[in-house]
Amino acid sequence: MIPTPDLSHLNSKDFRNIYEPAEDTFLLLDALEQDQDELRALHPSICLELGSGSGCVTTFLGSLLKPSLAYMVTTDINPHAAVATVATGKKNGISIDTVETSLVQGLLPRMRHSIDVLCFNPPYAVTPSSEIAGNGIEVSWAGGIDGREVIDATLPFVKELLSEKGIFYLLLVSDNKPDEVVSLLQVEGFNAHICLQRLAGREKQLIVKVTRRT
Numbered sequence: 001m002i003p004t005p006d007l008s009h010l011n012s013k014d015f016r017n018i019y020e021p022a023e024d025t026f027l028l029l030d031a032l033e034q035d036q037d038e039l040r041a042l043h044p045s046i047c048l049e050l051g052s053g054s055g056c057v058t059t060f061l062g063s064l065l066k067p068s069l070a071y072m073v074t075t076d077i078n079p080h081a082a083v084a085t086v087a088t089g090k091k092n093g094i095s096i097d098t099v100e101t102s103l104v105q106g107l108l109p110r111m112r113h114s115i116d117v118l119c120f121n122p123p124y125a126v127t128p129s130s131e132i133a134g135n136g137i138e139v140s141w142a143g144g145i146d147g148r149e150v151i152d153a154t155l156p157f158v159k160e161l162l163s164e165k166g167i168f169y170l171l172l173v174s175d176n177k178p179d180e181v182v183s184l185l186q187v188e189g190f191n192a193h194i195c196l197q198r199l200a201g202r203e204k205q206l207i208v209k210v211t212r213r214t
Contacts, residue, residue: 004029009087017136017137018054018080019081029056042116045071047118048115048161049061050075050154052082057119062092063093071097075099103150103154114161116165118158118168124175143176174204181208191212194207
């Protein structure tokens with residue numbers, strides 16, 4: 001069992017500015033751990049997390065892949081999250097580079113078809129569209145109509161980012177109409193299926209696993 005990353009360097013003040021790991025985070029960690037043999041056999045060169053928050057997911061993935069020399073990189077528009085991600089990696093012996101940007105902005109074309117493991121715990125809460133804009137903690141949860149606006153804006157870039165052998169892990173909740181998201185990805189030529197799901201209170205959380213169709 002891979003231990004959950006040590007976050008003792010972060011405190012309540014930090015979590016006023018960044019997303020604190022919760023049930024959705026741990027579901028994503030469980031999906032990665034469930035696939036650990038497959039991920040290690042992949043020998044990934046570049047792993048990318050969109051919207052890294054505390055850095056918990058990428059740090060966990062880096063620990064899972066050890067002693068891999070995979071390049072771990074994250075993005076987050078929140079400057080507090082960028083700092084926290086690097087610090088979490090350092091606390092747990094994982095080197096992480098972070099780009100302070102909105103999701104994939106600035107990554108293409110340089111990283112085109114280069115990402116072997118892509119992780120995204122998106123802002124999925126149903127909110128007014130106006131709440132999406134910004135660069136503070138609210139961008140970690142505000143998902144707009146059906147909680148899908150940020151998700152739908154990001155999906156077209158998956159085909160550009162994912163390598164031929166790449167795997168994409170996307171967290172969704174039932175409000176996001178996950179079956180519709182899976183169908184959209186399949187229409188775009190991907191294999192996509194729900195690989196793990198769990199109830200968190202009354203909210204169903206799911207992980208969609210996506211690979212290129214061969």
